[in-house]
Amino acid sequence: MISLKIHNKEEKWMEGYDSLAAQNKEALFLAQKGEEEYGDSQGWLDTEEWADEKRIRHLETLAADIRQNADVFVLIGVGGSNNAARSVIKALQLPDTPEIVYAGNTLSAHAMQQMLGKLEGKSIYVNCIAKNFETLEPGAAFRVLRKYLQERYGNKAPDRIIATGTVGSSLEKLCMDNGYAFLEFPDNIGGRYTAVSNVGLLPMAVAGINIRELVRGASDMQKELRERTAEENIAYRYASLRNLFYSRGYRIEMLACFEPRFRYFYKWWIQLFAESEGKDNKGIFPVAGEYSEELHSVGQFLQDGTPIIFETFLDIKEHQESFYMETDGKKDGFNYLDGKDFWCINKEAYKATVTAHSEKIPCLTLEIDRLDAYHFGQLFYFFQFACYLSCKLMGVNAFNQPGVEAYKKKMFDALGKQLEK
Numbered sequence: 128m129i130s131l132k133i134h135n136k137e138e139k140w141m142e143g144y145d146s147l148a149a150q151n152k153e154a155l156f157l158a159q160k161g162e163e164e165y166g167d168s169q170g171w172l173d174t175e176e177w178a179d180e181k182r183i184r185h186l187e188t189l190a191a192d193i194r195q196n197a198d199v200f201v202l203i204g205v206g207g208s209n210n211a212a213r214s215v216i217k218a219l220q221l222p223d224t225p226e227i228v229y230a231g232n233t234l235s236a237h238a239m240q241q242m243l244g245k246l247e248g249k250s251i252y253v254n255c256i257a258k259n260f261e262t263l264e265p266g267a268a269f270r271v272l273r274k275y276l277q278e279r280y281g282n283k284a285p286d287r288i289i290a291t292g293t294v295g296s297s298l299e300k301l302c303m304d305n306g307y308a309f310l311e312f313p314d315n316i317g318g319r320y321t322a323v324s325n326v327g328l329l330p331m332a333v334a335g336i337n338i339r340e341l342v343r344g345a346s347d348m349q350k351e352l353r354e355r356t357a358e359e360n361i362a363y364r365y366a367s368l369r370n371l372f373y374s375r376g377y378r379i380e381m382l383a384c385f386e387p388r389f390r391y392f393y394k395w396w397i398q399l400f401a402e403s404e405g406k407d408n409k410g411i412f413p414v415a416g417e418y419s420e421e422l423h424s425v426g427q428f429l430q431d432g433t434p435i436i437f438e439t440f441l442d443i444k445e446h447q448e449s450f451y452m453e454t455d456g457k458k459d460g461f462n463y464l465d466g467k468d469f470w471c472i473n474k475e476a477y478k479a480t481v482t483a484h485s486e487k488i489p490c491l492t493l494e495i496d497r498l499d500a501y502h503f504g505q506l507f508y509f510f511q512f513a514c515y516l517s518c519k520l521m522g523v524n525a526f527n528q529p530g531v532e533a534y535k536k537k538m539f540d541a542l543g544k545q546l547e548k
């Protein structure tokens with residue numbers, strides 16, 4: 128399970144929390160039931176809707192087949208179509224599973240060449256994930272890769288292509304016309320909420336991740352958050368605290384962790400909150416702190432700079448791995464580390480940082496028991512539900528993203544998209 132801790136709660140920035148949390152209970156009640164006005168975006172609220180036993184079994188079978196035949200699995204997708212899978216794969220991929228290569232998330236010519244370079248002489252499978260198949264990056268990369276597969280595998284190329292798109296989309300038509308396998312992208316979930324569906328689960332399963340456990344984690348968290356009252360509901364408390372800090376002028380939230388395996392999870396989290404909450408001239412700007420490395424850069428600002436950031440630490444409770452410091456017998460000024468476990472050294476660094484930073488700014492800790500597929504499932508559901516609640520408290524729609532259209536129109540005009548027949 129996930130627990131939420133508030134550090135230095137007697138400090139002035141907690142004033143008003145109780146009345147704010149009491150006032151907004153109606154928002155929790157509505158979110159727990161699901162709201163008709165967001166009916167086309169809440170397919171994730173009930174994990175069972177898109178990650179039921181039948182779907183899990185299908186994905187496990189498909190992934191086992193790909194694992195058997197592929198050296199490289201190319202995941203084409205951007206934003207909500209690749210962030211969740213990449214965050215878990217980068218943290219938990221099993222050995223002896225296909226190398227996962229990411230494409231469709233950049234327009235860089237250099238990156239395109241690098242990506243193709245990784246495929247030479249290897250057995251390749253491709254999964255193109257796109258909700259409506261109009262996004263430029265995945266569309267362009269899929270073109271390049273289809274041609275590449277055609278040249279390498281001839282009429283066997285379609286056997287190596289899986290597309291994940293919505294029923295009735297142009298991507299589904301492309302699959303039907305060309306004999307590619309097709310997986311359903313939930314039509315009632317926006318990309319950034321699709322971790323626990325075909326979108327996130329197929330690539331994770333190819334990388335050997337236990338998706339059954341991940342779904343179980345999400346589903347346990349669902350019960351927790353949709354049934355608990357405001358007083359004992361951690362998502363509600365977290366959402367209320369974010370809004371309280373925001374009202375006090377803390378306009379940036381830093382998600383910070385001392386475990387580098389969370390590096391790509393930050394990207395998922397940043398997208399979720401930035402795209403859901405940042406609208407109507409409102410929103411908390413989400414950033415990540417990769418500690419302990421970034422204590423030597425942004426740490427200065429947090430401790431001593433303009434107080435506009437609050438910090439949410441992500442911490443792991445169990446002692447999962449050890450690496451002991453041995454001495455080489457030389458006097459180097461680090462003898463106080465002799466015999467110590469890096470796990471413990473890292474934990475002391477975390478505790479010291481929380482103590483120091485919470486003297487200056489609001490600090491929270493979200494603690495998970497261990498880093499595994501089950502807890503990734505919990506984290507996905509927890510943050511999605513908390514984000515939805517936080518947006519409700521802030522008075523914005525958590526599920527649209529009108530702000531990303533402005534640059535697209537100009538770019539498509541410049542590229543001549545409107546002229547295509």
Ligand code: PA5
Nearest residue numbers: 206207208257258259262318319
């Ligand atoms: O969360 C969202 O809806 C977006 O970030 C999308 O996931 C992203 O823009 C990719 O869209 P698509 O899957 O249609 O290519």
